[in-house]
């Protein structure tokens with residue numbers, strides 16, 4: 201079968217550049233809505249992606265690539281971006297890169313190899329700019345992908361010390377059959393505040409035939425028109441924008457920038473719709489607020505701990521609450537999938553997010569018959585004051601009633617934890633495995649409070665700690 205790799209054209213395109221933490225689903229969808237033609241994901245590391253299990257999430261209408269060891273979402277995508285999303289991979293190995301390519305090739309429009317990251321983590325792993333000093337390895341990776349994948353393959357590089365070296369490298373890479381090459385016009389030791397070198401891109405573009413995507417112009421991109429000014433300085437027809445889009449993604453909007461608070465509100469709505477993690481949402485909103493973090497609203501924002509609290513500041517608290525409840529009722533349990541043995545097999549590709557497959561009993565820590573158990577998850581967001589935390593309530597109850605101090609013993613499995621709370625001669629534990637020890641202790645305290653009648657089951661159902 202001949203493969204049509206021309207479906208995604210890189211000619212004449214305005215692109216959202218790959219950005220760690222920024223380029224997750226809500227931001228990519230917003231960039232597309234405001235006029236970007238193609239959106240790159242944040243860099244995803246091959247070793248992580250290889251382990252990922254693909255799940256169709258019917259509740260959110262997304263395809264999720266889940267880390268089976270802790271239930272976290274490594275990559276979430278959806279139909280709306282299917283023909284426009286390029287997954288960027290951090291890799292140093294052709295076989296691993298291909299394995300990832302095979303996992304995602306039906307869900308993304310293209311695969312890009314990061315050869316421009318100068319961070320220590322990347323270089324130590326032989327990834328990012330390290331590949332620029334190992335061109336044979338880089339060529340092997342690109343060629344393997346081009347020869348074996350149905351989707352177009354690209355790479356993103358930085359310029360080399362001389363223009364001639366850069367032209368030679370791009371010529372070598374182009375010969376592998378890649379569909380385009382992104383060039384960040386700074387050298388590996390140059391930082392974002394340094395002047396870019398659009399003239400180098402111009403020289404490369406004149407010397408080679410492959411589509412070149414110019415990058416590195418955000419210092420001089422304040423408006424939509426500036427995007428084209430920079431593109432023209434580089435003498436190419438496609439450009440990718442990072443920092444200017446991180447600051448205000450409406451940079452892609454022909455009619456001009458929208459006020460940042462309006463953009464944040466739209467972004468937050470998408471975060472709710474796609475159940476984006478609070479930490480990622482907060483990071484992106486913080487990038488958009490920039491110096492506005494010093495305003496009264498900005499200061500309130502910095503104190504937020506949950507998506508609901510962030511949404512409240514932009515009048516979306518009610519929307520967030522209702523949506524989260526709706527998703528929970530429909531079975532988007534998110535973190536609830538996290539339990540030892542909840543590792544889906546390959547045969548579960550089309551299962552909903554709530555499916556669980558347990559490892560053989562012997563591989564998970566056994567429960568003891570003398571432990572009172574309940575499946576309760578601890579959600580930090582449910583407790584505003586420290587004094588209302590389950591452990592604090594139990595501690596106060598213990599001191600008032602001279603019962604002795606509750607003790608907590610941690611059990612660990614893979615990267616998950618649960619605690620056994622010993623109190624007044626009895627032991628309590630949740631069967632829900634938490635991602636950290638503190639939450640595990642709070643979870644076991646909740647089970648204890650429930651058994652002692654100090655907390656109502658209906659309350660725990662209402663706040664999502666117990667599933668109906």
Ligand SMILES: Cc1cc2nc3c(=O)[nH]c(=O)nc-3n(C[C@H](O)[C@H](O)[C@H](O)COP(=O)(O)O)c2cc1C
Nearest residue numbers: 217218219220242243314384416417418441442443
């Ligand atoms: C927050 C942030 C995260 C980034 N993450 C990545 C990444 O994952 N992969 C990558 O190739 N470049 C990454 N970059 C670099 C950008 O893609 C881009 O090359 C650089 O910022 C220069 O473009 P600009 O002038 O438009 O910002 C990142 C940049 C920023 C600001």
